[in-house]
Amino acid sequence: MNFFNAFGISASGLSAQRVRMNVATSNLANINTTRTRHGGPYRRKDVVFSSRPATGSFRNTLRSTMAKRLTGVRVSGIIEDPRPPISKYAPQHPEADKKGYIKVPRINLMEEMVNMMSATRSYEANVTAIKATKDMAKKALEIGR
Numbered sequence: 016m017n018f019f020n021a022f023g024i025s026a027s028g029l030s031a032q033r034v035r036m037n038v039a040t041s042n043l044a045n046i047n048t049t050r051t052r053h054g055g056p057y058r059r060k061d062v063v064f065s066s067r068p069a070t071g072s073f074r075n076t077l078r079s080t081m082a083k084r085l086t087g088v089r090v091s092g093i094i095e096d097p098r099p100p101i102s103k104y105a106p107q108h109p110e111a112d113k114k115g116y117i118k119v120p121r122i123n124l125m126e127e128m129v130n131m132m133s134a135t136r137s138y139e140a141n142v143t144a145i146k147a148t149k150d151m152a153k154k155a156l157e158i159g160r
Contacts, residue, residue, distance in 0.1 A: 021148040027067060027087030028141040034090045035062045035134040039127050046122045049110045057120045059096040064088050096121055 038060050048057035066086040098121050106115030 018148055018152045022145060024087045025141045025144045025148065027089060029138060029145075031062075031064055031088045031090050032134045032138040032141065034093075036131060036138070038062050038093060039130040039134065042120075042122050043124070043127050043131075046120060046124065046127075049108070049117055049119060056100045056118045057122075058100075059120055059122045060093050061096065062090055063092045063094055065091040 042059050045057035051057055065088070067089040068086055100118040101121050102116045103119050104115055105111055105117045108117045110117045
């Protein structure tokens with residue numbers, strides 16, 4: 016495995032965590048959105064990750080074991096929460112029905128903050144892995160002098 020494979024794997028993690036952070040930010044920004052352009056309240060979104068085989072050349076003897084184990088991550092989709100919105104009594108709200116209830120998104124502030132913190136930590140871990148790989152490549156070049 017060369018250093019570029021390691022960079023690619025960490026870069027895929029950076030990209031995936033950036034998407035996760037953007038989705039959590041969007042959820043927080045729309046925590047009180049009762050009407051979207053599609054009608055109805057905002058629906059909480061979540062990111063679905065899947066593994067992605069690492070590309071690169073491996074020696075024939077290691078190809079079967081190393082190629083299966085070395086994977087990156089990719090965003091395979093962004094899904095909407097299938098649960099119904101929460102009904103909240105707010106008779107003065109312009110979106111209120113005849114009984115005085117509005118539909119609000121099913122978004123938990125603490126859950127979204129934890130998602131953001133987890134995405135941030137994962138992003139930082141990938142940055143650290145890239146830095147460590149860069150340092151190893153640098154040391155390898157110094158040894159070759």
